[in-house]
Amino acid sequence: MKITVIGGGPGGLYFAILMRRADPRHEITVHERNAPDDTFGWGVVFSEATLDNLEEADAESFRSITETFAKWDAVDIHFKGEVIRSGGHGFCGIERKRLLNILQARAAELGIDLRYRSEIADPDACGDSDLIVAADGVNSLLRTRYADDFRPGIRLGEAKFVWLGTTRPFEAFTFFSRENEHGFFQVHAYQYDAERSTFIVECDEETWRKAGLDRAGERETVAYLEEVFREELQGHPLLTNKSEWINFRTVTNEHWYRGNIVLLGDAARTAHFSIGSGTKLAMEDAICLELCLREQPGLEAALAAYEAERKWYSERLQQMAEESRRWFETVKLRRHLEPEQFAYAMMTRNKRLGHDQLRLRDEEYGARVDRWFARKAGVTAEPAPPPMFTPFRLRDLTLANRIVCSPMCMYSAEDGTVNDWHLVHLGARAVGGAGLLIAEMTDVSADGRISPGCAGMYRPEHVPAWKRVVDFVHGWSRAKIGLQLGHAGRKGSTKVMWEGHDQPLERGGWPLIAASAVPYHAHSAVPKAMDRADMERVKEDFVRSARMADEAGFDLLEVHMAHGYLLAGFLSPLSNRRTDEFGGPIGNRMRFPLEVFRAVREVWPAAKPMAVRLSAIDWKEGGQTIEESIAVARALKEAGCDIIDVSSGHTASDETPELARCYQVPFAERIRFGAGIPTIAVGAISRHGEINAILASGAADLCALARPHLFDPHFTLRAAAEQQWHDAPWPPQYIAAKPLPREKLPWLERERKKRRR
Ligand SMILES: Cc1cc2nc3c(=O)[nH]c(=O)nc-3n(C[C@H](O)[C@H](O)[C@H](O)COP(=O)(O)OP(=O)(O)OC[C@H]3O[C@@H](n4cnc5c(N)ncnc54)[C@H](O)[C@@H]3O)c2cc1C
Numbered sequence: 001m002k003i004t005v006i007g008g009g010p011g012g013l014y015f016a017i018l019m020r021r022a023d024p025r026h027e028i029t030v031h032e033r034n035a036p037d038d039t040f041g042w043g044v045v046f047s048e049a050t051l052d053n054l055e056e057a058d059a060e061s062f063r064s065i066t067e068t069f070a071k072w073d074a075v076d077i078h079f080k081g082e083v084i085r086s087g088g089h090g091f092c093g094i095e096r097k098r099l100l101n102i103l104q105a106r107a108a109e110l111g112i113d114l115r116y117r118s119e120i121a122d123p124d125a126c127g128d129s130d131l132i133v134a135a136d137g138v139n140s141l142l143r144t145r146y147a148d149d150f151r152p153g154i155r156l157g158e159a160k161f162v163w164l165g166t167t168r169p170f171e172a173f174t175f176f177s178r179e180n181e182h183g184f185f186q187v188h189a190y191q192y193d194a195e196r197s198t199f200i201v202e203c204d205e206e207t208w209r210k211a212g213l214d215r216a217g218e219r220e221t222v223a224y225l226e227e228v229f230r231e232e233l234q235g236h237p238l239l240t241n242k243s244e245w246i247n248f249r250t251v252t253n254e255h256w257y258r259g260n261i262v263l264l265g266d267a268a269r270t271a272h273f274s275i276g277s278g279t280k281l282a283m284e285d286a287i288c289l290e291l292c293l294r295e296q297p298g299l300e301a302a303l304a305a306y307e308a309e310r311k312w313y314s315e316r317l318q319q320m321a322e323e324s325r326r327w328f329e330t331v332k333l334r335r336h337l338e339p340e341q342f343a344y345a346m347m348t349r350n351k352r353l354g355h356d357q358l359r360l361r362d363e364e365y366g367a368r369v370d371r372w373f374a375r376k377a378g379v380t381a382e383p384a385p386p387p388m389f390t391p392f393r394l395r396d397l398t399l400a401n402r403i404v405c406s407p408m409c410m411y412s413a414e415d416g417t418v419n420d421w422h423l424v425h426l427g428a429r430a431v432g433g434a435g436l437l438i439a440e441m442t443d444v445s446a447d448g449r450i451s452p453g454c455a456g457m458y459r460p461e462h463v464p465a466w467k468r469v470v471d472f473v474h475g476w477s478r479a480k481i482g483l484q485l486g487h488a489g490r491k492g493s494t495k496v497m498w499e500g501h502d503q504p505l506e507r508g509g510w511p512l513i514a515a516s517a518v519p520y521h522a523h524s525a526v527p528k529a530m531d532r533a534d535m536e537r538v539k540e541d542f543v544r545s546a547r548m549a550d551e552a553g554f555d556l557l558e559v560h561m562a563h564g565y566l567l568a569g570f571l572s573p574l575s576n577r578r579t580d581e582f583g584g585p586i587g588n589r590m591r592f593p594l595e596v597f598r599a600v601r602e603v604w605p606a607a608k609p610m611a612v613r614l615s616a617i618d619w620k621e622g623g624q625t626i627e628e629s630i631a632v633a634r635a636l637k638e639a640g641c642d643i644i645d646v647s648s649g650h651t652a653s654d655e656t657p658e659l660a661r662c663y664q665v666p667f668a669e670r671i672r673f674g675a676g677i678p679t680i681a682v683g684a685i686s687r688h689g690e691i692n693a694i695l696a697s698g699a700a701d702l703c704a705l706a707r708p709h710l711f712d713p714h715f716t717l718r719a720a721a722e723q724q725w726h727d728a729p730w731p732p733q734y735i736a737a738k739p740l741p742r743e744k745l746p747w748l749e750r751e752r753k754k755r756r757r
């Protein structure tokens with residue numbers, strides 16, 4: 001094959017090496033616009049897991065690369081004068097220039113035609129190549145030229161960062177944070193040889209401008225940062241190499257090849273530097289592309305297989321990288337945290353490392369976090385429980401653990417009356433160990449229902465029907481139970497979920513009311529815009545239902561202000577188009593929901609807590625923003641709300657949510673810190689490692705799980721067993737299934753030790 005590689009970075013060079021190694025008959029030319037030693041940046045980091053791939057692909061370059069590695073095991077997080085160390089991570093670093101020199105030498109040895117100072121702007125200049133590899137980096141010219149085919153997406157990060165070096169060696173992956181009169185600065189530093197370290201400084205745009213760094217050249221930048229980080233640098237200078245302040249560019253491509261041109265490395269996609277994977281990804285792309293070319297029957301099939309494999313993998317990694325980017329870009333929101341929690345939040349920022357993995361890597365560190373968290377929750381027992389098994393108190397209500405069974409409509413009531421289904425459904429989840437159950441959206445009036453099967457609290461017989469469920473939960477489990485009160489608004493009068501979610505009833509429907517006459521779907525019924533009399537009636541319905549919920553014995557009341565239902569419809573500008581005092585800015589839009597909340601709080605017993613469920617954002621341009629939701633949460637707190645149950649979306653039928661593991665957790669964190677109110681995190685949370693991380697990092701106080709409870713009512717008991725936690729709420733009837741304590745299972749201890757090794 002005749003191959004032209006554009007770009008002599010790690011990706012391009014490594015691909016050329018692997019191809020030539022696989023078949024010396026390939027004619028390969030690499031064009032690099034720079035000279036061999038003329039490279040940007042300092043050191044790059046690999047995790048030990050990456051190295052196995054490199055060893056297998058080319059043992060020769062692997063040997064040279066690893067000979068000069070700086071290796072370390074720990075992450076040190078310096079915050080407010082303390083250093084928190086977490087071990088067992090296994091990193092190695094190498095100077096970027098050294099890595100390139102090794103790859104250049106290996107490429108030359110294999111007879112690859114390396115052309116330096118050769119910039120290719122036009123692929124036609126590549127002559128009659130069978131394959132053209134665009135390994136020309138984040139600003140790829142080829143990708144731009146064929147943007148119509150590759151369909152790139154380029155998102156600019158919000159923070160400014162500069163890639164510097166220093167002569168101070170660090171013995172761990174080191175993070176420093178500093179606040180001064182201009183703002184907050186974050187440093188990511190790591191050693192890459194005995195005398196040099198990378199020193200990346202990041203800050204938000206406001207800080208950058210206030211510090212005058214927008215007008216600073218390299219020299220001024222270094223002078224300023226040497227002053228800010230005087231203590232951390234310990235007399236060592238900062239070093240520059242084309243060190244400009246830039247915004248990180250997250251690159252994606254819908255297609256990775258076009259004809260015989262294929263994207264590789266940063267040209268194809270980037271991953272934020274805080275997860276240190278860009279070089280690894282570029283080199284792994286090279287491994288994959290070479291393999292596909294070797295194994296697939298033709299060029300088209302090989303490129304298609306390469307795209308399928310690498311795109312899938314990259315999207316997952318990129319998701320974690322984006323979470324990490326967003327975490328660092330909003331780092332200053334966490335400046336009030338104690339060092340232990342700040343450090344832990346940083347370690348678990350992108351869910352890549354759950355609580356269990358951190359503990360496996362460094363048992364002592366994991367135990368210390370558990371102990372710290374437990375002490376904060378008033379638990380002094382040794383060993384400390386995992387965070388999810390610490391109690392949580394709201395007013396006079398104490399929950400035995402931090403797991404909530406999230407409200408889930410069962411569409412199985414008759415004229416609002418709940419029955420055996422609800423008893424067994426909620427009863428099973430109570431027995432299964434959750435600390436709190438929040439019963440499904442229960443409507444305050446018959447015309448406030450979503451569907452004819454929805455539960456209600458508006459007829460006298462609803463009270464004893466619910467009381468039967470509440471009494472079972474109180475009598476047979478340690479769980480507490482709350483009720484979610486709601487009114488469907490413009491999303492009412494629809495079929496039960498399994499007959500057509502959000503589809504209008506064909507027969508037996510009822511008229512709808514809402515903030516404005518805006519239908520949910522184009523084909524949904526148009527609601528009447530509420531007048532004052534409608535508002536009064538709805539408010540009275542909420543108040544009456546709250547009294548009935550107390551009579552039924554519920555421990556907590558949650559007011560539903562999320563998911564586009566009536567009260568949420570007032571909050572979102574997408575559904576609230578009013579021009580009176582209930583429409584316009586968020587202060588007006590929250591007026592009616594707050595009025596309802598205050599009226600309910602007045603009749604709901606002071607000893608019992610109240611929650612509100614909010615959709616933090618609408619996932620649609622022009623929708624409710626997180627800042628507005630923080631303002632609503634603040635107002636609710638003042639009105640006596642104890643906790644915000646933080647969901648998102650379902651306001652607009654054409655929303656585009658970014659679904660991912662734990663995707664709503666950052667909203668729970670923003671509201672918790674921004675409004676100073678406890679939060680419940682919910683949404684795609686399914687593992688105990690994630691739950692412990694969410695709680696211990698301070699992102700939320702409770703974790704609610706909906707779908708995981710549908711296939712496993714005993715989620716909490718199972719999590720206790722898996723973590724060898726013996727104080728879980730096992731019902732005596734099920735005690736025979738409770739696992740034995742660890743000391744009675746020596747093989748388990750041996751197994752854990754083996755895995756740690
Ligand atoms: C601040 C920062 C820190 C980072 N830290 C790490 C880390 O710790 N670990 C890690 O793995 N990764 C890290 N990275 C990412 C890493 O640098 C890149 O992901 C990696 O270099 C990608 O390799 P590549 O071969 O695709 O592209 P590049 O390394 O960018 O190479 C592209 C090459 O193409 C050349 N070129 C461009 N256009 C043309 C043209 N038209 N003609 C000829 N030549 C051209 C360029 O000169 C360049 O040499 C970091 C990145 C940044 C910004």
Ligand SMILES: Cc1cc2nc3c(=O)[nH]c(=O)nc-3n(C[C@H](O)[C@H](O)[C@H](O)COP(=O)(O)O)c2cc1C
Pocket residue numbers: 406407408409410440441484560562563613647682683684685704705706707708
């Ligand atoms: C069958 C079902 C019914 C639901 N009903 C309600 C409800 O009544 N009230 C509510 O606020 N959310 C409801 N939700 C949303 C969940 O409470 C939860 O926020 C969502 O499913 C995300 O959590 P998960 O990823 O753990 O499922 C429902 C979800 C499901 C799957």
